Amino acid sequence: MADTQANIQAPPTIYDVARAAGVSIASVSRVLNGHRNPRQETRDRVLQAVAELGFVPDGAARALSARLKEVVGVVFRRPGWTEPSDGMFADEDESLQFIDVINRGVEVAAQHRGYNLLIGSVDVDGHDASRRIMTLARKSDGLILHDQVLEPARLAQLSQHVPVVTLAGVATQTTANVRSDNGTGMAELARHLIGDHGYTSLAYLAGFADSPDNVARRQALAEEAASAGARFIEGPRWQGNYYASGGARVIGGLLADGVPLPRVIVCANDQTALGVMHALAQHRIEVPGTVAVTGFDDIPVARHLRPQLTTVRQPIQELGATAFEVLRSMISNREPVSRDLVLPTRLIRRESCGCPSDPALPAWRLA
Amino acid sequence: MADTQANIQAPPTIYDVARAAGVSIASVSRVLNGHRNPRQETRDRVLQAVAELGFVPDGAARALSARLKEVVGVVFRRPGWTEPSDGMFADEDESLQFIDVINRGVEVAAQHRGYNLLIGSVDVDGHDASRRIMTLARKSDGLILHDQVLEPARLAQLSQHVPVVTLAGVATQTTANVRSDNGTGMAELARHLIGDHGYTSLAYLAGFADSPDNVARRQALAEEAASAGARFIEGPRWQGNYYASGGARVIGGLLADGVPLPRVIVCANDQTALGVMHALAQHRIEVPGTVAVTGFDDIPVARHLRPQLTTVRQPIQELGATAFEVLRSMISNREPVSRDLVLPTRLIRRESCGCPSDPALPAWRLA
DNA sequence: ACCGGCTCGGTAAGCGCTTACCGGCGGCCC
DNA sequence: GGGCCGCCGGTAAGCGCTTACCGAGCCGGT
Numbered sequence: 084m085a086d087t088q089a090n091i092q093a094p095p096t097i098y099d100v101a102r103a104a105g106v107s108i109a110s111v112s113r114v115l116n117g118h119r120n121p122r123q124e125t126r127d128r129v130l131q132a133v134a135e136l137g138f139v140p141d142g143a144a145r146a147l148s149a150r151l152k153e154v155v156g157v158v159f160r161r162p163g164w165t166e167p168s169d170g171m172f173a174d175e176d177e178s179l180q181f182i183d184v185i186n187r188g189v190e191v192a193a194q195h196r197g198y199n200l201l202i203g204s205v206d207v208d209g210h211d212a213s214r215r216i217m218t219l220a221r222k223s224d225g226l227i228l229h230d231q232v233l234e235p236a237r238l239a240q241l242s243q244h245v246p247v248v249t250l251a252g253v254a255t256q257t258t259a260n261v262r263s264d265n266g267t268g269m270a271e272l273a274r275h276l277i278g279d280h281g282y283t284s285l286a287y288l289a290g291f292a293d294s295p296d297n298v299a300r301r302q303a304l305a306e307e308a309a310s311a312g313a314r315f316i317e318g319p320r321w322q323g324n325y326y327a328s329g330g331a332r333v334i335g336g337l338l339a340d341g342v343p344l345p346r347v348i349v350c351a352n353d354q355t356a357l358g359v360m361h362a363l364a365q366h367r368i369e370v371p372g373t374v375a376v377t378g379f380d381d382i383p384v385a386r387h388l389r390p391q392l393t394t395v396r397q398p399i400q401e402l403g404a405t406a407f408e409v410l411r412s413m414i415s416n417r418e419p420v421s422r423d424l425v426l427p428t429r430l431i432r433r434e435s436c437g438c439p440s441d442p443a444l445p446a447w448r449l450a
Numbered sequence: 451m452a453d454t455q456a457n458i459q460a461p462p463t464i465y466d467v468a469r470a471a472g473v474s475i476a477s478v479s480r481v482l483n484g485h486r487n488p489r490q491e492t493r494d495r496v497l498q499a500v501a502e503l504g505f506v507p508d509g510a511a512r513a514l515s516a517r518l519k520e521v522v523g524v525v526f527r528r529p530g531w532t533e534p535s536d537g538m539f540a541d542e543d544e545s546l547q548f549i550d551v552i553n554r555g556v557e558v559a560a561q562h563r564g565y566n567l568l569i570g571s572v573d574v575d576g577h578d579a580s581r582r583i584m585t586l587a588r589k590s591d592g593l594i595l596h597d598q599v600l601e602p603a604r605l606a607q608l609s610q611h612v613p614v615v616t617l618a619g620v621a622t623q624t625t626a627n628v629r630s631d632n633g634t635g636m637a638e639l640a641r642h643l644i645g646d647h648g649y650t651s652l653a654y655l656a657g658f659a660d661s662p663d664n665v666a667r668r669q670a671l672a673e674e675a676a677s678a679g680a681r682f683i684e685g686p687r688w689q690g691n692y693y694a695s696g697g698a699r700v701i702g703g704l705l706a707d708g709v710p711l712p713r714v715i716v717c718a719n720d721q722t723a724l725g726v727m728h729a730l731a732q733h734r735i736e737v738p739g740t741v742a743v744t745g746f747d748d749i750p751v752a753r754h755l756r757p758q759l760t761t762v763r764q765p766i767q768e769l770g771a772t773a774f775e776v777l778r779s780m781i782s783n784r785e786p787v788s789r790d791l792v793l794p795t796r797l798i799r800r801e802s803c804g805c806p807s808d809p810a811l812p813a814w815r816l817a
Numbered sequence: 818a819c820c821g822g823c824t825c826g827g828t829a830a831g832c833g834c835t836t837a838c839c840g841g842c843g844g845c846c847c
Numbered sequence: 848g849g850g851c852c853g854c855c856g857g858t859a860a861g862c863g864c865t866t867a868c869c870g871a872g873c874c875g876g877t
Contacts, residue, residue, distance in 0.1 A: 142589030222509030
């Protein structure tokens with residue numbers, strides 16, 4: 084062996100295929116893309132050459148020429164810890180399960196259409212976030228933006244040039260939006276807690292203040308509590324950040340200051356509930372015996388917690404898949420199927436609200 | 451308003467910028483890419499035009515011309531349930547936390563270098579997996595492949611044309627590999643269980659049989675057990691699949707057949723342990739009192755389980771980040787910095803092995 | 818037999834960039 | 848003062864595809 088390095092050789096181009104098949108590059112392109120119905124013999128020769136050479140067209144060249152990249156960009160926000168108490172491994176402390184599952188939904192839907200997913204994240208201090216998103220945009224045919232990645236002004240500007248679908252945001256003149264029916268799910272949860280369990284004091288542990296989801300959930304809960312005459316607790320002490328750390332911090336703060344806890348803590352999302360349950364366990368506070376806890380989203384781990392988490396299920400993967408389909412319709416028709424899609428939610432009663440565990444309904448159907 | 455449709459207009463091209471700045475496109479390209487040190491005045495005019503028009507170069511054109519896409523592809527395998535007992539929501543039953551965190555690591559590292567991540571998944575029945583991966587490859591500069599996505603022959607073929615880094619696989623002549631030091635971590639865990647806790651019977655709940663990680667972990671455990679004279683249990687009854695469902699199924703099967711459980715169940719990874727603990731709880735079996743359970747990976751939720759999961763920590767994000775850096779070196783130098791990188795692991799003692807909970811060490815440092 | 822029309826290949830013009838190459842201009846040295 | 852060299856802009860040739868356009872061949876109709 085003269086050289087231990089395994090040199091990689093350039094992949095074959097369409098010219099190589101054309102030469103091997105004894106036809107022009109136009110013919111190769113035509114049989115590969117199924118245009119103009121080439122003669123059977125031509126088709127056979129091209130196909131054989133393609134198989135022999137293992138030809139796969141270059142994405143960039145194809146994109147440039149066809150003005151279609153078959154790539155959609157997805158941007159989400161990474162937790163950027165501004166709180167000094169979080170250590171160097173802060174990033175690993177959290178998984179972004181909700182976001183990851185949505186992205187999986189996008190990806191699966193995209194695969195079906197021959198698209199791929201280009202992923203980008205921005206950290207909370209997004210001073211150059213806008214630039215990064217632009218770059219991503221120029222590598223894709225359209226963008227799916229998670230909550231809180233771009234301020235409205237930038238969004239408006241961006242969406243003039245690129246199809247944009249937001250998740251859990253608000254639709255605008257130029258963007259479409261996909262979200263869940265927060266109100267219905269939260270109302271159902273509230274009625275269950277107040278009506279079925281008879282709880283009379285509920286706190287809302289909030290997510291980001293300016294997130295539409297957060298606003299809608301809070302409001303539905305507040306309204307149900309009011310109409311049922313239950314005490315509704317909220318405020319700056321109850322300000323979380325959609326992450327477990329936020330929930331844990333809130334509980335820690337409350338307990339440290341000797342603030343009495345309400346009978347139920349309704350968390351803005353599951354990850355927050357995770358942190359809450361963790362902090363509660365650390366202080367030896369019984370869930371749901373002393374304090375009941377609920378989440379929102381029904382992320383996969385919700386059922387593995389002890390007690391299992393009562394929550395409101397969103398069709399998470401479907402959220403992603405829907406966002407993709409809307410985006411694709413914008414890409415191909417330059418007009419979305421709909422500007423504001425709302426997916427249904429529903430209450431999932433498990434143990435953390437005080438319901439009995441139900442062994443008849445295992446989380447996994449066993450063989 | 452004549453038209454409610456917000457028409458998207460084509461983004462500006464380099465020609466638009468050149469015209470606005472009164473220079474040639476070559477000059478625009480040069481100032482943007484910092485080549486040939488253009489005159490200050492030229493630079494200013496170009497930069498101003500770029501700012502005014504909001505110009506960002508098209509990714510495809512840039513890629514085609516510069517022969518560099520600044521995109522890396524990542525392929526992982528989605529759980530494809532072959533077992534009939536798993537319902538329609540099977541996909542949502544599982545999150546792929548380990549994979550997601552790795553991908554996040556890749557993404558963060560990629561961002562630093564101006565690269566983006568192109569995501570593709572293959573399902574277990576990967577009959578056209580190879581083709582899909584090829585397509586992905588032609589949209590990127592290189593590929594990072596998770597475990598079990600491509601058979602070796604295909605891999606060898608693929609890696610002739612594209613730089614490839616595998617995760618938790620084996621390095622070959624043409625591919626590089628990044629993995630964790632399974633042996634050391636597992637040995638440390640085994641010694642803790644046998645030496646510190648005095649357990650004398652351990653079962654290994656396996657992952658995919660042909661996964662190198664699985665083989666290495668099993669072997670380290672077997673060796674430690676043998677040398678310490680502990681009983682080591684394994685076999686077809688203990689065959690999992692790296693997912694929670696596999697762990698739950700194994701436990702369910704054992705219990706249904708009246709097989710007595712060992713004192714410790716060492717799971718191939720955390721997700722498996724999750725399913726095991728879930729199944730055990732369902733049968734009212736105490737963990738760690740009656741049966742101790744351990745995992746491997748230290749995925750973010752491991753600390754949220756009750757009891758908290760004792761496991762072996764891999765530097766998950768770093769695994770991804772390292773894979774990216776190796777790949778990048780292959781892309782730019784056509785030669786990897788190293789063909790086989792091994793990252794350290796270490797035992798994380800929590801509660802599920804029988805260690806006392808440690809309130810002095812909260813999972814989150816609270817404000 | 819001729820011609821219109823239809824089928825199907827080939828030729829070549831881009832797509833929006835990067836960069837090799839060239840040429841003009843100014844400064845420097847002798 | 849003339850010749851060289853270096854600096855910088857512009858011109859144009861691709862990068863690897865898709866596709867509009869053209870033309871050759873062949874069919875059927877009259």
